[in-house]
Amino acid sequence: MENLDVQDLPWYHPNLTRHQAEALLIQNASDGSYLLRDSTTTGPSEIRYSLSCRCSNAVKHYQITWDGSEYSFGMGKFQTLADFVKHFENKPLIGGQSGVLTLLKVAYPRDIEEPEEYEVVHVHAEWGKQKSQDKNNTIPSSINSKEGFLIKQGGVVKNWKNRWFVLHKNELRYYKARGEALPIRTLDLEKCIDILDDSGTGKPFSFGVVMPGRTFFLVAQSDCEKEEWLSVLKWKMEQVRR
Numbered sequence: 001m002e003n004l005d006v007q008d009l010p011w012y013h014p015n016l017t018r019h020q021a022e023a024l025l026i027q028n029a030s031d032g033s034y035l036l037r038d039s040t041t042t043g044p045s046e047i048r049y050s051l052s053c054r055c056s057n058a059v060k061h062y063q064i065t066w067d068g069s070e071y072s073f074g075m076g077k078f079q080t081l082a083d084f085v086k087h088f089e090n091k092p093l094i095g096g097q098s099g100v101l102t103l104l105k106v107a108y109p110r111d112i113e114e115p116e117e118y119e120v121v122h123v124h125a126e127w128g129k130q131k132s133q134d135k136n137n138t139i140p141s142s143i144n145s146k147e148g149f150l151i152k153q154g155g156v157v158k159n160w161k162n163r164w165f166v167l168h169k170n171e172l173r174y175y176k177a178r179g180e181a182l183p184i185r186t187l188d189l190e191k192c193i194d195i196l197d198d199s200g201t202g203k204p205f206s207f208g209v210v211m212p213g214r215t216f217f218l219v220a221q222s223d224c225e226k227e228e229w230l231s232v233l234k235w236k237m238e239q240v241r242r
Helices: 018-028 081-090 223-240
Strands: 033-038 047-055 058-066 071-073 076-078 093-095 100-102 146-153 160-168 171-175 185-188 194-196 206-211 214-219
Touching: 018 033, 018 047, 018 058, 018 223, 047 100, 071 081, 076 081, 146 223, 160 223, 194 223, 206 223
Parallel strands: none
Antiparallel strands: 033 047, 047 058, 058 071, 071 076, 093 100, 146 160, 146 214, 160 171, 171 185, 194 206, 206 214
16 A cells, blocks of 8 residues: 655655664754654554654654555544644644654755765755854754764773764764864774663763774763764664665
């Protein structure tokens, strides 16, 4: 029971996983950005989709079903997804148990390529423009990149030091301080073996990057920050292994 209308939607991502959707929206989008993907659950006589939406620095997922004639979302019925989006552009979605209210604002398009030069990339004005305090400026955003402070355990002396980390394409670099010209070390994620959700060190908000010959144990500043690093690193791992 193929739904051809969905196939033509520019914001439908047929091969995107839940994890990849979270990575894309957290790293590249603003609150209210959304996309449609296939649901991991299926019904006996209906097709199920997941609407992934960024809200309050997190990503919420909502199930939508199509029975061959109309879409269902909770108790609501819609003839087209355009009707669904129009409805929730004016009536906020409730973000699960958190109770966060979010309006659908901008669709995240399927066809965006990673550019060669990250430093000069700006999020497309149609879907990801974020305003700074000065309304005349926009905040530049590198696609599928991340940077920030992480506490790293030493390789020989097992002490912990604050380092500035930069994820650039398939390289994870860390510096002694923010603004340093040369990194202390560069980790090639094409050689990365695994990303550990928990470093096993007993420290809160910790995770691990498993490289040949050594596991780099890292600690984020919060659980939210840790999840953002895990999301983008795991997404990178999936891309390099294709």
